[in-house]
Amino acid sequence: MVIPVQNPEVSPYTPAPPTNTDLDYADLPIIDLSKATTAEGRIGLAEQVTDAMTNKGFFYIVNHGYTPEQTKRIFDIANVPFEHVSEPEKHVYAGTMKITGSYQGYKLRQYWHIANGVHDQLEHYNLNRDVTKREHPQAVRPLLPEIEAFAKHNHFHVLHTILRLLAIGLELPEETLVNMHRYDAVGETYVRFMKYYPRSPEEEEKTQNVWLKGHTDFGTITILYSQPVAALQILTPEGNWKWVRHINNALVINAGDAMEFLSGGFYRATIHRVVQPPPDQQSYTRLGAFYFAMSDDNIRLAPLTQSPVLQRVGVKRRFEDDKTPTMEQWRKGRTTAYGQSELTKNGEVEEEMINGVLVKHYN
Template identity: 25%
Template sequence: MFTVPTIDISPYLDPDGSAAERARVAREIDEACSTVGFIQVVGHGVDDSVINGLTTALDEFYALPLDAKKRYTRPGENRGYSPPKSESLSMSLGVAAANQMNDFYEAFTVGSERSWFAEHELPESSYASNTWPDAAPGFRPAVEAWFDAVRSVSRVLLTACTDALGLPAGYFDELTDHSIDALKMNNYTLPEGEIELAGELTGMGAHTDFGILTVLWADQVPGLQVLDVDGVWHDVQPADGALLVNLGDAMARWTNDRWRSTVHRVDPPVVDGRIIRRRSAAFFFDGNHDAVIETLPGCASAERPGYPPITVAENIDAKLAGMKAGVAPEFADREAQRVKAAL
């Protein structure tokens, strides 16, 4: 039976957490990542006021008229506003939809800036400056508070994952000390009557995330679906107070699919010709732009050779080109085959 396990990570936040408690959490993470690839995380330490601030910020921005929101669009960049039906997540794996740019969500993305890491010479293409909507004055402070909080959660999770994989403490530190982090805030809705006019629509096409892991806040509204190892889609909704965590392509490549990146999609329900509104905020912990993703010790064999090495930036750039411009990546075969088998 498909179940997304709930894991309390508080022993990793507690400075007095015992080694035995942390070892238990690490075992639970390894089991979840080796099977389901999705986790409900509780004991994450994010205050309710920060979560409430995020939802208020989303409501403030997405209530603006479409023309006002489009002022913050940055074509070709992974920053700012993305209007409905301007992206196709399935094309990040080279799996074309009937209408490639048919994902009906709208989104706003912010992320790590080059100025945050003055000690490094970093490319603007990976660490672009953020755009903040002055038409929604409460948006920036609330989103920055959420970004900081969930960024901390992602680092705690990486520490637990390091233990779960049996790696030395701090193994990933030099691969993540100037990580490309991105927060994509999604809104799934369309004006009344547009469904009949638009034909077949996809909320968010089947895809894997690009980086190490993703920490997701989402409304408790149906729509998120996860693909299991047998090629069957399952509905997933967050439990009260939980954050959803799934694995990205960098972790799958590092572990040679001991922990596979999680194939998922969003298909919100339609009631009386209208889509029930759904909001989510996905924090992508992606790693340093120049970090090389290559198979971890002990994860490759003659029967199952590892993935070819690739940098974090090369992986992200190729998949963003698929998502935003329909250019299929050349090295996403394993993930793409899993998606195609479920179509």
């Protein structure tokens, strides 16, 4: 007789109710990932994903293989590092971003400067997809098998499927990008649990309600599990900020710098930010579950010029050939600098140079 394995008991996390505020939402495509099981289905989805990544930079995924119950369990787990670990223990497991260029461990509150002397009210807990890379707080340890299963689901079922669709969109062999994102390779693809806490009226005024400045992600693909607190906004090509709508049990997908570099500018790393939620949600915390994907550390982020599509439309090079960074060099440069470096004001935009590339932050 096989005895079913009982998962550890975890206090349930109660999310905020959806907002009733009428917001200006972005019109983002919805991709049904269940159609990717056949070659014909992938070709059809690739057209949708290519259009989304070239024109919007964001899209939703549904039917991604996790049930609503599994997703709820992940949010219950995501809350543990914040609510069931003491402040002294959090400091023991704090990340060493400025030293190592790695987010593994906690990104504690008030680490990043936002504006006018105000620092963030945001905590992360980050785990490399290889959850044995470093030690974890005591409350997290019994949950590591489930977190590892979550990482593998995102990597093999979601990320690799998206990468195949993006390769088809570049008219490259389906495994081109997958082979740059090996699960057992050296790299920093990681699970991130994230929690925003409400701020004081004085902090909101000093930052003009911005919780996290407009930025691009530095990896290849970001997978966000949709949650109900409205706060995420994307910058449209027309220069307008639009809200990202919550869809139950959907994933929100966007490309980062590394994908823009590899695709020669064909796929867009879209600027996005986090702002104060609407009034009916301002008393709630905002809990997030993410999978941040990066290519293997040794991959040079040079355009895939063998792509027939890039040969037709042209390549936007961000580096001279002999100065193209590896994924490791780019992630370490972005991680050590973010929220810590001196920025140069250029009108509404703040700028810094990282590895010879002008990186912009939007307030």
